[in-house]
Amino acid sequence: MPHPQTPVDPSPDSRAPDSRAPDRRAADRRGFLAQVLAVICGGLATLPPLAAGLWMFLDPLRRRGAAATFLPITELSSVPDDGIPRQFAVVTDRVDAWTGFASEPIGAVYLCRQKGSDTVEALSATCPHAGCFVEIESQEKCFRCPCHNSKFIFDGGIVAPSPSPRPMDGLECRVEKNGGIAVKWQNFYTGIAEKVARP
Amino acid sequence: MNTQPQQPTQPTRPAGKPGLLGQLADFFDDRTGYRALMHEALYERVPGGARWRYVWGSSLVFAFMTQVITGLVLWSSYSASAQTAWESVYYIQHEMAGGWLLRGIHHVMAQAMVVLLALHLMQVVIDGAYRAPREVNFWLGLVLMMLVLGMALTGYLLPWDQKGYWATRVATNLAGLVPLLGPSIQQVVVGGPDYGHHTLTRFFALHAGFLPATLVLMLVVHLSLFRKHGLCARQPITRPDAMFWPDQVLKDAVAMLAVMAVVLGVILMPALRAMLEGRPIVPGELGAELGAPADPSLPYAAARPEWYFLFLFQFLKVFEGWGATGEFFGAIVVPGLVMGIMFLMPILGRWQLGHRFNVAFTLALFAGIGLLTAMATNEDYTALWADRGSFADVEKLLEETGGDTAKIAAHFGNDTVQIAAFQGRAKKLEKIRHSQSFLDAVVQAKADSARAITLAGRPERIPPAGMLELVRNDSLSQGPRLFAQHCASCHAHIDPDDPAAAVVLAKASAANLHGFGTAAWMRGLLDPKQVAGPAYFGNTAHKDDDMVNFVQNDLTDAATWKPADVEAVIAAMTAESGLTGSGLAGSGGKAATKTPNDELVNRGRALVADGDRCGSCHTFRDNGVAAGSAPDITGWGSREWLVGIINDPTHERFYGDSNDRMPSFGKAEPGSAPILTPRQVELIADWLRGDWYRPAGPGH
Numbered sequence: 001m002p003h004p005q006t007p008v009d010p011s012p013d014s015r016a017p018d019s020r021a022p023d024r025r026a027a028d029r030r031g032f033l034a035q036v037l038a039v040i041c042g043g044l045a046t047l048p049p050l051a052a053g054l055w056m057f058l059d060p061l062r063r064r065g066a067a068a069t070f071l072p073i074t075e076l077s078s079v080p081d082d083g084i085p086r087q088f089a090v091v092t093d094r095v096d097a098w099t100g101f102a103s104e105p106i107g108a109v110y111l112c113r114q115k116g117s118d119t120v121e122a123l124s125a126t127c128p129h130a131g132c133f134v135e136i137e138s139q140e141k142c143f144r145c146p147c148h149n150s151k152f153i154f155d156g157g158i159v160a161p162s163p164s165p166r167p168m169d170g171l172e173c174r175v176e177k178n179g180g181i182a183v184k185w186q187n188f189y190t191g192i193a194e195k196v197a198r199p
Numbered sequence: 200m201n202t203q204p205q206q207p208t209q210p211t212r213p214a215g216k217p218g219l220l221g222q223l224a225d226f227f228d229d230r231t232g233y234r235a236l237m238h239e240a241l242y243e244r245v246p247g248g249a250r251w252r253y254v255w256g257s258s259l260v261f262a263f264m265t266q267v268i269t270g271l272v273l274w275s276s277y278s279a280s281a282q283t284a285w286e287s288v289y290y291i292q293h294e295m296a297g298g299w300l301l302r303g304i305h306h307v308m309a310q311a312m313v314v315l316l317a318l319h320l321m322q323v324v325i326d327g328a329y330r331a332p333r334e335v336n337f338w339l340g341l342v343l344m345m346l347v348l349g350m351a352l353t354g355y356l357l358p359w360d361q362k363g364y365w366a367t368r369v370a371t372n373l374a375g376l377v378p379l380l381g382p383s384i385q386q387v388v389v390g391g392p393d394y395g396h397h398t399l400t401r402f403f404a405l406h407a408g409f410l411p412a413t414l415v416l417m418l419v420v421h422l423s424l425f426r427k428h429g430l431c432a433r434q435p436i437t438r439p440d441a442m443f444w445p446d447q448v449l450k451d452a453v454a455m456l457a458v459m460a461v462v463l464g465v466i467l468m469p470a471l472r473a474m475l476e477g478r479p480i481v482p483g484e485l486g487a488e489l490g491a492p493a494d495p496s497l498p499y500a501a502a503r504p505e506w507y508f509l510f511l512f513q514f515l516k517v518f519e520g521w522g523a524t525g526e527f528f529g530a531i532v533v534p535g536l537v538m539g540i541m542f543l544m545p546i547l548g549r550w551q552l553g554h555r556f557n558v559a560f561t562l563a564l565f566a567g568i569g570l571l572t573a574m575a576t577n578e579d580y581t582a583l584w585a586d587r588g589s590f591a592d593v594e595k596l597l598e599e600t601g602g603d604t605a606k607i608a609a610h611f612g613n614d615t616v617q618i619a620a621f622q623g624r625a626k627k628l629e630k631i632r633h634s635q636s637f638l639d640a641v642v643q644a645k646a647d648s649a650r651a652i653t654l655a656g657r658p659e660r661i662p663p664a665g666m667l668e669l670v671r672n673d674s675l676s677q678g679p680r681l682f683a684q685h686c687a688s689c690h691a692h693i694d695p696d697d698p699a700a701a702v703v704l705a706k707a708s709a710a711n712l713h714g715f716g717t718a719a720w721m722r723g724l725l726d727p728k729q730v731a732g733p734a735y736f737g738n739t740a741h742k743d744d745d746m747v748n749f750v751q752n753d754l755t756d757a758a759t760w761k762p763a764d765v766e767a768v769i770a771a772m773t774a775e776s777g778l779t780g781s782g783l784a785g786s787g788g789k790a791a792t793k794t795p796n797d798e799l800v801n802r803g804r805a806l807v808a809d810g811d812r813c814g815s816c817h818t819f820r821d822n823g824v825a826a827g828s829a830p831d832i833t834g835w836g837s838r839e840w841l842v843g844i845i846n847d848p849t850h851e852r853f854y855g856d857s858n859d860r861m862p863s864f865g866k867a868e869p870g871s872a873p874i875l876t877p878r879q880v881e882l883i884a885d886w887l888r889g890d891w892y893r894p895a896g897p898g899h
Contacts, residue, residue: 034445041452045459049265049304053272055297062296098290099283100660 064199066095070182073109076175079120085110085136085143085154087125090185108133109171109183110143112154122173122183123156129164131190143168165193241444243426247436249446252326254454255319256425261455262312263414266350269305270407277357279403281395282665284359285492289655289666293483303466303486309351311458313507316344317565324544324561327554328431334545336424339417341541346414353406355505359399361644364493365502367402368394376527394495483652491647492666500640503579510571513578537564582634590628597625650676653894672878678886681879685864686712692887695723695734708738709861715887716776716836721769727751740859745816745829753812764806768813771803776836778888807832826851841884845875 073088080086089105108125123143127134132147142159143152151159156168172184187198217225228234245253276295278287291298320340323329329337356367375385390397441447470480504512511530518525540560547553600606611617647670654669654676655661662668670676682692691707694714704711711734714720723729730750736742754760773779807813808822816829830853834840843850846865849858865880867873875883885891 031442031445034449038445038449038452041449041456045261045452045455046264048300048459048463049268049308052297052301052304053268056291056295056301057272057275059276059296059298095660098286098294098655098661099663100657101663102659 065187066092068184068186068197070172070174071185073111073122073181073183076113076118076120076179076181079111079113079181081113081115081117083112083114083154084141085112085121085123087136090183092185107185109185110134110136111173111181111183118175120173120175120181121155122171124169124171124186124188126169126187126190127164128166128169128188128190128195129162134168165191166195169195241442241448243430243443245430245441245443245447246432248438248441249450250433251450251454252322252433253430253447254451255315255322257451258454258458259312259315259319260418260422261451262308262315262458263347263418265308265459266305266312267411269301269308270411272301273305274407277403279357279396279399281359281399281493282663284357284399285489285666286655286661288358288360288489289652292487292489293652293656299482299484299486300466304462306487307462307465308458309354310505310507311462312347313351315458316347320344321561321565324557326431326433327548329545329557330431330548330554331545333424333428333431336421336428337545338542339421339424341538343414343417343421345538346410346417350406350410350414351505351507353402353410356402357399357406358489359493360490361493361497361499361647362488362490362502364394364495365499366504367398369502369504373526373530376523377531378527489648489652490644491651492670494667494670499644500636501644506572509575510568513571513575578630579634579637582631582638585627585631585634587628587631587635590624590631593621593624593628596621597628647676654892656894657892672882673891674882674885675891677879677882678891681875681883682886685875686883689860691734695719704733707733709859710735710739712887716773716778716841718769718773718779721772725750725754725765725768727755741857744857759812767799767803768806769803770799771801771807772832772835774800774803775832775834776840776888777838778836827855830854836888838881838884838888838890841887842877842880845880845883846873 071090071092073090078086078088087108088111090107090109091103091105094101094104094106110123110125112121112123113119125134126132127145127147127150129145129148129150132145134143134145134150134152137144137151140151142154143156144150145164148163150162150164152162152164152168153159156170158164158167169186169188171186174182176182189196189198273291276287276291276298278284288302292302293299323337323340352367352370356363371385371389374388375381377384386392388398388401390401466486470482470485473480503509511534514533515526515529518529521528544557544560548557596607596610600610607621608618611621650673651666651670654673655666679692682690686692689707689709691704691709691711692713693704693711695704695711724735727750729735731737731742731747736744736747741747754765804820807817808819810822810824813819813832814822814824816824818824818826818829818831818833820833830844842865844853847863848854848861849856849863849866854861862874864875865873865877
């Protein structure tokens with residue numbers, strides 16, 4: 001293995017002070033207070049930009065996402081009762097730092113209704129493995145994640161072996177009296193076996 | 200694996216068996232030789248001992264490092280595009296934690312750097328530190344100075360506010376004056392034929408990329424040459440030599456701390472003042488200003504370069520009247536010559552006389568810059584201390600004569616001495632007026648900036664199209680401007696409770712629209728003493744018409760009109776406008792003000808509709824009066840009604856044929872566009888009604 005073998009000049013201090021210069025050790029002793037003061041002053045002078053920089057750089061830690069709320073997705077009549085999930089866009093107002101977007105698609109859910117049922121199952125389209133967008137594989141009748149080939153059956157159950165640590169994330173879903181479908185839109189931490197909602 | 204032989208002990212390695220930390224230090228020293236480097240860096244001999252006059256260079260390096268640190272973090276939140284630059288800077292300044300402080304340090308330190316540059320340059324020239332063998336380092340220093348000024352110039356644009364935008368337009372237009380290549384240079388710098396996204400991306404790349412990278416390279420050479428030649432000591436050397444560390448470092452560190460203290464002081468001074476005056480401290484208002492978003496369609500009379508370029512701005516005025524040649528001469532030739540002489544200084548300095556010339560030239564240059572800056576400041580702010588009242592006679596005579604020289608001469612009986620004296624004072628008055636309009640523009644700019652910042656804080660946030668769209672659709676921002684441009688040549692808009700209002704009001708030739716639609720306005724209209732006054736019909740063609748007669752004769756007849764009836768009519772009319780109570784729409788007090796009770800409103804509506812009263816002329820709701828004899832007052836003062844009358848007062852719903860001079864702003868003549876767009880008419884109506892966004896204040 002190569003190793004640094006820098007030859008060291010036996011007298012690196014080639015510009016040693018001549019007789020006119022004060023003795024360095026004596027200067028060190030005399031200048032101890034000066035050294036301490038210099039370090040303190042220099043440190044104090046550098047502190048404000050560093051502190052202000054760190055303060056602002058860590059600003060994202062103060063930010064919280066929108067609280068999980070029920071968002072209207074579609075009508076019951078738009079979800080056929082054939083047991084095959086359909087993809088729907090989640091549309092809501094969104095704030096990105098300073099910009100406010102009114103009624104913007106912010107993600108997608110899969111809605112699925114069984115034969116003759118009036119209840120709807122909702123699955124987040126986000127893969128629990130690494131957060132890619134899970135697609136429907138209509139020929140194989142399953143969900144497939146394009147990133148690492150996680151497969152899930154239509155109720156979200158995992159198809160082993162899978163890189164995904166858990167089944168697809170179900171979302172709370174309710175059918176309103178007027179036939180509207182609302183889903184509680186949430187994001188979950190990916191890559192872990194437990195389903196934990198992001199704050 | 201480790202077959203490395205024992206390295207020879209360096210002079211700086213501590214004696215004795217090293218501890219764990221010492222072993223680690225040895226490990227790195229063996230592989231990097233950092234101790235020798237540190238030694239080299241710190242133990243520089245300072246001939247004649249440490250001095251305060253040597254601190255400027257180190258302070259500049261410190262200031263630059265501060266700019267690098269703060270600039271990098273600002274970069275992490277800045278977004279360079281015409282639709283996001285102002286917005287992201289707003290977000291940094293007003294919403295991000297500590298953003299105001301970071302931006303404040305970056306902004307003020309940039310100015311401190313210019314001052315430190317001047318001091319460093321002066322010290323080097325006075326000490327003759329440019330002489331052989333240090334010529335190249337002096338030239339490098341001049342290049343470094345231009346790089347710093349370049350960064351100041353490019354950084355000014357980045358917030359994309361009115362100030363930066365207009366200053367940059369001027370600066371880039373001046374660059375366009377360079378013969379032959381000028382227009383191409385300008386177009387390359389601007390990023391196209393017009394100012395926009397690519398102006399920002401290019402200026403940002405210059406400001407945070409090209410210029411600082413070049414500066415760092417130059418600085419490394421500058422510092423290594425400085426070390427190679429050693430410090431140019433002040434002669435004669437009378438004191439013993441000292442080491443750079445710690446003697447000179449301590450002085451440098453104290454200077455750095457002082458610079459930082461001044462910078463923080465400038466940022467925090469307004470906070471201290473607010474605290475002493477008992478006002479709340481708003482962190483977003485500290486540090487660097489953020490003007491209203493850049494708007495190429497809006498004149499900006501408060502445009503001035505940053506103070507350290509003010510001398511150049513003033514210098515260009517010397518060449519006024521020479522056209523582009525003069526500007527080319529003032530902005531490019533003269534500064535170029537000055538830089539040329541400075542580059543020649545090391546050569547000239549070989550002779551004692553040349554050195555004296557250099558010192559004199561530098562001092563004269565700074566004196567000239569100081570003088571020009573003072574002149575520029577005086578011209579802009581002279582109205583603050585000049586006594587305009589003492590020019591009242593001049594103002595009066597100028598107004599009477601319309602500035603006609605023959606008439607003025609006649610006024611003084613053709614006495615040339617008096618005429619000359621008058622003309623001198625007239626010139627002074629003109630300067631005061633110019634200064635006043637600048638100061639007014641500054642006040643307006645501050646108000647626009649505050650309004651934009653208020654709007655940016657709405658819960659709906661800034662639309663994706665950017666802040667400018669929001670400002671352009673804000674009735675409080677646009678209403679006064681549109682009113683001044685299109686309405687104010689006849690209509691006044693003056694608070695009648697303001698004592699100064701009466702004087703101005705008399706000059707208006709149509710109704711005072713301040714508070715139009717409110718009970719107070721209606722009460723004035725129905726006041727026999729006011730209806731024929733300047734605030735209502737006094738200066739219009741309607742001053743002897745039926746309405747004035749009615750208010751002066753019928754309404755004063757206590758048998759038919761009891762005071763309570765008039766109050767009922769006022770309640771009914773404000774119910775039409777929707778501006779119930781005393782306030783204007785959404786003026787915060789709306790919820791608190793009492794809505795008139797329905798019974799009063801209903802009684803008033805009956806009186807208004809009555810064919811023997813208002814309904815004898817006015818159409819009102821379903822009273823069946825045919826349109827044409829007087830304006831239909833159904834929905835009087837409402838947004839829809841105002842939009843209608845501004846669009847077309849000659850419509851039979853309003854004044855019809857008896858319309859007095861008011862243009863139909865929304866009605867296009869065949870083959871031409873209307874004077875105002877539908878949106879502009881709405882903005883005027885909303886502004887008159889006081890309908891604009893107000894942030895929920897404390898207690899709401």
